[in-house]
Amino acid sequence: MTRLGRTNLDVFKLGLGGIPLIKLTPAEAREVIRASLDGGINFADTAEGYGDSEGKLSHALQGDRGKFIIASKSPCRDAAGMENAINQSLSRLRTDYIDLYQVHTLKTAEQLDKVFAPGGAMEALKKAQAAGKIRYIGVTGHRPSMLVQAIKTGEFDTVMPPINVVDREAEEELMPLAKEMDIGIIAMKPVCGGTLDDPALGIRFCLNSPADSVLVGMKSVAEVEANLKTLREFRPLSPLEEDELLENASQLGNTFCRRCEYCQPCPQGINIPKILWLANYHRRYADRDPWTEDEYRALSATAADCEECGDCEQKCPYDLPVRQMLKDADQELTPPAGLVAKRRIKRVVKKILPIRRSTED
Numbered sequence: 001m002t003r004l005g006r007t008n009l010d011v012f013k014l015g016l017g018g019i020p021l022i023k024l025t026p027a028e029a030r031e032v033i034r035a036s037l038d039g040g041i042n043f044a045d046t047a048e049g050y051g052d053s054e055g056k057l058s059h060a061l062q063g064d065r066g067k068f069i070i071a072s073k074s075p076c077r078d079a080a081g082m083e084n085a086i087n088q089s090l091s092r093l094r095t096d097y098i099d100l101y102q103v104h105t106l107k108t109a110e111q112l113d114k115v116f117a118p119g120g121a122m123e124a125l126k127k128a129q130a131a132g133k134i135r136y137i138g139v140t141g142h143r144p145s146m147l148v149q150a151i152k153t154g155e156f157d158t159v160m161p162p163i164n165v166v167d168r169e170a171e172e173e174l175m176p177l178a179k180e181m182d183i184g185i186i187a188m189k190p191v192c193g194g195t196l197d198d199p200a201l202g203i204r205f206c207l208n209s210p211a212d213s214v215l216v217g218m219k220s221v222a223e224v225e226a227n228l229k230t231l232r233e234f235r236p237l238s239p240l241e242e243d244e245l246l247e248n249a250s251q252l253g254n255t256f257c258r259r260c261e262y263c264q265p266c267p268q269g270i271n272i273p274k275i276l277w278l279a280n281y282h283r284r285y286a287d288r289d290p291w292t293e294d295e296y297r298a299l300s301a302t303a304a305d306c307e308e309c310g311d312c313e314q315k316c317p318y319d320l321p322v323r324q325m326l327k328d329a330d331q332e333l334t335p336p337a338g339l340v341a342k343r344r345i346k347r348v349v350k351k352i353l354p355i356r357r358s359t360e361d
Contacts, residue, residue, distance in 0.1 A: 081124075
């Protein structure tokens with residue numbers, strides 16, 4: 001267990017991220033949550049915007065609420081909105097208190113000013129804290145420089161930035177300052193939104209950071225067990241493993257989708273994170289594994305259906321040029337017809353040759 005800064009909450013070094021729970025059935029979510037609890041994980045982070053994850057968490061923890069530290073969050077910047085968000089979270093979680101409630105996805109100085117202005121979100125957070133509805137107040141975001149300004153106010157007990165081999169900015173000022181101020185550090189995106197070839201390397205990289213708890217999204221009991229094994233057998237990365245991880249990171253660059261799904265839903269029904277992930281996979285492995293093209297063609301809505309409303313770019317916490325990335329993805333995943341035919345013939349030949357050889361033998 002690790003002390004989560006001045007909250008004095010003792011949290012497991014691995015925490016359960018709530019986003020993947022959205023895509024699981026209640027039964028599947030319960031299996032993942034119970035396996036996490038059985039493995040020692042006692043901390044879960046969810047949000048009002050994570051679909052039905054709060055409800056699934058409460059369902060799985062019936063009778064064991066006291067064994068779990070629950071964090072939730074809202075992007076509301078005004079007091080009325082934040083008060084309503086807290087009450088709604090309490091209702092969905094079926095609890096009379098939430099251990100940690102956070103200002104979600106803080107991006108700009110204007111937003112920070114609004115949070116602290118008269119009638120701002122901090123008023124509602126302080127009121128809820130005084131009433132015992134929440135125990136501690138935190139802040140999350142994808143811009144470490146902005147989070148530095150937030151924690152300098154002295155009003156936040158925890159901070160949650162992305163910490164991984166690609167997103168290194170938090171190492172420069174945010175984490176040292178948080179440690180100096182005894183503010184709990186919760187790491188998100190340890191495996192770059194699931195884009196790393198070897199998730200265990202990404203988790204180990206993050207476990208070696210000053211973070212008090214590393215949030216990992218897990219979709220199955222097998223993933224829970226694998227991540228727990230990574231923690232139990234933890235050792236710092238070897239030089240060879242560091243090189244492998246850095247090579248993987250260099251292929252990703254900085255302009256890539258972390259699959260947080262904040263851009264969803266798209267008005268045109270486009271599964272933006274999936275398409276961008278398919279395109280990234282295709283760029284790296286198409287010659288060996290061109291299944292991504294078939295997967296893309298099978299989607300009910302492709303990048304070609306984009307009407308460029310820009311809604312996705314407004315919601316992206318990384319300010320990615322999503323519309324252009326979709327265009328690039330469509331081009332990447334729609335190769336010339338002749339090339340597609342050649343690849344299909346090659347795959348058929350690969351299947352036929354072993355059969356022919358065995359028949360000849």
